[in-house]
Amino acid sequence: EADIYQTPRYLVIGTGKKITLECSQTMGHDKMYWYQQDPGMELHLIHYSYGVNSTEKGDLSSESTVSRIRTEHFPLTLESARPSHTSQYLCASSEFGTGMGETQYFGPGTRLLVL
Amino acid sequence: QKEVEQNSGPLSVPEGAIASLNCTYSDRGSQSFFWYRQYSGKSPELIMSIYSNGDKEDGRFTAQLNKASQYVSLLIRDSQPSDSATYLCAVISNFNKFYFGSGTKLNVKP
Numbered sequence: 595e596a597d598i599y600q601t602p603r604y605l606v607i608g609t610g611k612k613i614t615l616e617c618s619q620t621m622g623h624d625k626m627y628w629y630q631q632d633p634g635m636e637l638h639l640i641h642y643s644y645g646v647n648s649t650e651k652g653d654l655s656s657e658s659t660v661s662r663i664r665t666e667h668f669p670l671t672l673e674s675a676r677p678s679h680t681s682q683y684l685c686a687s688s689e690f691g692t693g694m695g696e697t698q699y700f701g702p703g704t705r706l707l708v709l
Numbered sequence: 710q711k712e713v714e715q716n717s718g719p720l721s722v723p724e725g726a727i728a729s730l731n732c733t734y735s736d737r738g739s740q741s742f743f744w745y746r747q748y749s750g751k752s753p754e755l756i757m758s759i760y761s762n763g764d765k766e767d768g769r770f771t772a773q774l775n776k777a778s779q780y781v782s783l784l785i786r787d788s789q790p791s792d793s794a795t796y797l798c799a800v801i802s803n804f805n806k807f808y809f810g811s812g813t814k815l816n817v818k819p
Contacts, residue, residue: 627807633750636811637797684752688807696801697743700752 597621600685600701607675608709615670615704617685626668627698629684630654637684643668675708682706710735713800715810723818728785730796730813735779738803742774744783745797747812753797757783788817 598619607613617626628641629652639652643662657679658672668687672679685701714733722728730744741760745753759765759772759781771784781800785792795812802808 637753637809682750696741696805696807697755697758698799698807699755703752 598685598687598699598701600683600704602704603702604705604707606707606709609674609676611675613672613675613706615683615685615706617668617670617701618666619668619687619699619701620666621687621689621699622665623687623689624665625688625696626662627686627688628652628658628660628668628670629686630656631682631684633682641670675706677708680706680708711810712736712802712808713798713810715796715798715813717811718814719816720813721816721818722788724788724790726788726817728788728792728815728817730783730785730798730815732781732783732798732810733779734781734798734800734808736800736802736804737776737779739776739779739800740803741801742772742781743799744770744772744781745799745809747795747797749794756796785815788815790817790819793817 601616624645626643629637631637638654640656641660643649649660683704686698688696688698743758744756747753757772759774765772769786773782795814797812798810800808
């Protein structure tokens, strides 16, 4: 099982501010993901990475950016927060399992409220 | 067409009953299948994975896979109020992409 951490857990911030949501995992997983999820709604993939210096946009258009300079760290940045960015942001990581496919493990999430 | 389809529910069952959750997927080449549980306001947690046709049992949970019908299900025996949550089906497609369904909300009534 993965140990995956997200900070902050809750963030209330004003419009126009720059924010970075942190995600770290200690299992050496190559793949990491960011999902956005509104209450009671489905997960939307916004970014993913298959390794260091590899980042891709997901299925949901997002104004956020990500970086992957170290295997264990996958921060997400919003240059100018807006109320439409209010949501829960979930980070996940996975590795290839031998003959068993990939299993994603999730961090606890960051709840963002932009005023 | 979505890659993974689930009935959004809510599915209501009485305590002690069997809850049956269903999922269909569109990519016939998919090889790996997962069930996650998500409590309100929390992150998804893995319940079970299944890779071969047939049944896989883990405690009160049984996952069933039928690749010919592109169908995967989760049975919860002796349902408890603590099982009330949203259950997400997930699939790794033939192109090695991970897809989540929109989830089925389960209510277990005492």
